[in-house]
Amino acid sequence: MTSAGIEDQLKQFGLSEKEIQTYLAILEQGEAKASTIADDTGVSKRYVYSICEKLEDRGFVDVDDHVVPTKIRAKPPETVIEMLSGRLEDIEPVLKQRFSETSSRPQRFDVIKSRVTVIKRLREYIESAEQEVVLAVPEGYLPEVAEELSAAIDRGVLVLLLVSDVDDPEHALDGIDGPVGSVVRVWELGMPVLLAADEQLGIASPAEMVSRANSDDRAIAIVQGQIVPIISSSFLANYWPFARQHFVVDPVELPQTYRSFRHATLQATLHSQAEATVYARATGQPVETDDSFTTLQGAVVETRQGVVEPQTNTIPIEHTIIIETEEGNVSIGGPDSFLEDYEARKVTLERP
Numbered sequence: 001m002t003s004a005g006i007e008d009q010l011k012q013f014g015l016s017e018k019e020i021q022t023y024l025a026i027l028e029q030g031e032a033k034a035s036t037i038a039d040d041t042g043v044s045k046r047y048v049y050s051i052c053e054k055l056e057d058r059g060f061v062d063v064d065d066h067v068v069p070t071k072i073r074a075k076p077p078e079t080v081i082e083m084l085s086g087r088l089e090d091i092e093p094v095l096k097q098r099f100s101e102t103s104s105r106p107q108r109f110d111v112i113k114s115r116v117t118v119i120k121r122l123r124e125y126i127e128s129a130e131q132e133v134v135l136a137v138p139e140g141y142l143p144e145v146a147e148e149l150s151a152a153i154d155r156g157v158l159v160l161l162l163v164s165d166v167d168d169p170e171h172a173l174d175g176i177d178g179p180v181g182s183v184v185r186v187w188e189l190g191m192p193v194l195l196a197a198d199e200q201l202g203i204a205s206p207a208e209m210v211s212r213a214n215s216d217d218r219a220i221a222i223v224q225g226q227i228v229p230i231i232s233s234s235f236l237a238n239y240w241p242f243a244r245q246h247f248v249v250d251p252v253e254l255p256q257t258y259r260s261f262r263h264a265t266l267q268a269t270l271h272s273q274a275e276a277t278v279y280a281r282a283t284g285q286p287v288e289t290d291d292s293f294t295t296l297q298g299a300v301v302e303t304r305q306g307v308v309e310p311q312t313n314t315i316p317i318e319h320t321i322i323i324e325t326e327e328g329n330v331s332i333g334g335p336d337s338f339l340e341d342y343e344a345r346k347v348t349l350e351r352p
Contacts, residue, residue, distance in 0.1 A: 006024070007020050007024075010023070011292065011294075013058075013084060014283060014295060015058075015295070016294060016295035016297075017294070018041070018043060018047075018051060019051050019054065019055060019295070021041045021043075022037060022041055022043070022048060022051045022052065022055065023055055023060055023061070023074075025037050025040040025041050026052075026055075026061055026072055026073075026074045027074045027077075028040075029074075030073070030074055031071055031072070031073040031074070032071070032072055033069045033070070033071060033072075034048045034049055034052070034069065034070055034072065035069070037052075037072065047326075048072075049070075052072050059075065059080065059083045060074070060075060060080055061073060061074055061075060062075060108222075108223050108224075109220060109221070109222055109223075109224070110220070110221040110222075111218050111219075111220060112203075112205070112209075112218065112219040112220065112221055113218060115209055117219075118193065118203065118205050118209050118219050119141070119144050119145070121203055121221050122135075122137075122144075122145050122148075122193075122195055122203060123144075123145055123148050125195055125197045125201040125202075125203065126145060126148040126149060126152055126195070126197060127148050127151070127152075128197060128198075128201065129152055129155075129157050129197040129198050129201075130155070130157065130198055131157060131158065131198050131258075131259050131260040131263070132157060132158045132159075132160075132196075132197070132198055132199070132260040132262060132263060133149070133152055133157055133158070133159045133160070133195070133196070133197050133198075134159075134160045134194070134195070134196045134231075134232045134235050134236070135149070135159070135160070135161050135162070135194070135195050136161075136162040136163075136164055136191055136192065136193060136194040136195075136235060136239060137161075137162075137163065137164070137193055138163075138164050138165040138190065138193070138207055139163050139164065139165055139166045139167070139172060139186075140165070142163055142173075142176065142180070143175070143176065146176050146177070146178075146180050149161065149180040149181065150177070150178040150179060150180055153178075153179050153180070153181070153182065153249075158182050158260050158262060158263035158266065159180070159181045159182045159183075160181065160182065160183055160235075160236075160240070160262075160307065161180055161181030161183070161184045161185070162184075162185045162186075162187060162191075162235070162239060162240060162243050163184065163185070163186045163187070163246075164186075164187045164189065164190055164191045164207070164239075164243075165187075165188070165189070165190040165191075165207065166186045166187060166188050167188075169186045169188065169244055169246065172184075172186040172246055173246070173247065179247075179249065181247060181249075182248075182249045182263075182266065183245070183247065183248050183249065183266070183307055183308055184245075184246045184247040184248075185240060185243035185244060185245050185246055186243060186244050186246045187239070187242065187243040187244065190207050191207065191239055192204060192205060192206055192207060193205040193206075193207060193209065193219070194231055194234070194235050194239075195231070196228050196229070196231040196232035196235065197228075199225060199228050199229050199232065200223065200224075200225050200228055201221075201222070201223055201228060202221070202222040202223075202224075202227065202228035202231045203219060203220070203221050203222070204219065204220050204222075204231060205217075205219030205220070206218075206219070233316070233317055236306065236316045236317065237316035237317070240306070240316075241306065241311065241316065245308065245309050248270070248308050249270075250270070251267060251270040251271045251274055251276070252267055254267075254271070254278065254349050254350050254351045255348055255349060255350035255351070256348070256349055257346060257347070257348040257349075258346070258347050258348075258349070259345065259346050260334075261319055261333065261334025261335070261344065261347060262305075262307060262319050262334070264280070264321065264347040264349060265303050265304075265305045265307070265319040265320065265321055266305065266307050266308065267349055268280065268300050268303050268321050268349055269303045269305055269307070269308060269312075270308070271300075271349070272300065272303060276351070277299060277300075277351070277352055278299070278300045278349050278350070278351065279297065279298065279299055279300065279323075279349070279350050279351070279352060280296075280297065280298065280299075280300050280321055280323050280332070280347055280348070280349055280350075281295065281296070281297040281347070281348045281350070282295070282296045282297070282321075282332050282342070282344035282346065282347045282348070283295055283296075283344060283345060283346055284296045284332055284342030284343060284344040285342060285343055285344075286341065286342055287333070287337050287338055287340060287341065287342060287343050288338060293345075296323065296325065296330060296332060296342060296344070297323070297325070298323035298324045298325040298330070299323060299324045300321055300322070300323055300349075301322050301323065301324050301329060302322040302329075303320065303321055303322070304318050304319070304320040304322075305318070305319045305320070306318070306319075307319070315339075318333075318339055319333065319334065320332065320333050320337075320339065320340050321333075321347065330342065332344050332347070
């Protein structure tokens with residue numbers, strides 16, 4: 001196999017070009033000092049240390065910092081191959097489970113005629129969420145789903161909760177045990193009941209469906225990955241900006257990995273507001289291209305978002321993390337982004 005072929009294969013395991021160059025240089029040396037690797041690869045000695053730490057975490061090398069100068073030692077190729085094979089075997093049952101879950105969740109639209117069924121479906125969809133829930137619900141019926149919301153928070157799900165038809169905004173969550181939202185906003189006005197879970201499961205209902213026992217109105221439950229994002233976009237654009245911020249969760253302990261890009265942006269913002277330095281690592285693809293995915297990493301220098309105050313985005317759907325790289329600042333958005341330089345499927349936030 002040619003050198004280019006080896007590099008292409010290693011990219012499939014998530015290694016960046018610099019990581020691949022560094023790893024191949026270490027392989028050729030067997031064991032080397034950081035300065036030697038820096039000379040071979042043309043990157044700074046400091047950057048070599050950073051890359052080698054990541055290669056060690058992934059199981060490709062050993063970093064012996066008990067000697068001076070520090071030595072970086074390549075693990076035997078058979079050990080690396082065994083490690084990579086083991087990881088592929090480990091994810092096989094997860095892939096099978098996800099495939100089964102996806103194939104067993106047919107796309108559908110259901111017309112709901114009763115308040116009881118609306119509440120039941122809200123609970124079911126919140127319980128099934130793995131990444132993100134956006135929900136607008138009248139204050140009087142928040143207790144109906146409070147337990148499910150708290151459980152979602154405990155699972156690490158991002159919950160954006162808008163409590164509508166509020167009489168006393170200062171005491172909107174009185175009597176509710178435990179956190180029910182990552183960010184909670186309150187609004188004195190009434191509005192429809194809206195739910196979007198993981199951009200796959202959605203509910204849209206007139207408020208009267210849950211506030212009146214004998215309403216003639218109808219709600220719609222949607223299982224459709226192309227339609228549900230419209231609910232969350234409408235929620236963020238037409239209602240969320242006009243409600244009053246009531247509660248914001250504390251920044252989480254890092255490192256954390258997120259598949260909900262809004263969640264990653266929220267946490268990067270909260271750490272930035274707390275004046276903490278955060279690094280982001282993402283697997284991204286240049287927007288609107290078929291280019292291959294690459295690993296992006298660097299210090300977070302800015303976020304653009306509208307989840308918490310102060311709002312820093314220019315349009316409601318803009319949720320962006322900007323990182324500083326050796327090539328300059330790079331903007332990263334979530335799947336199907338078009339405002340940013342790259343779209344990412346997964347983001348890891350960590351402290352220096």
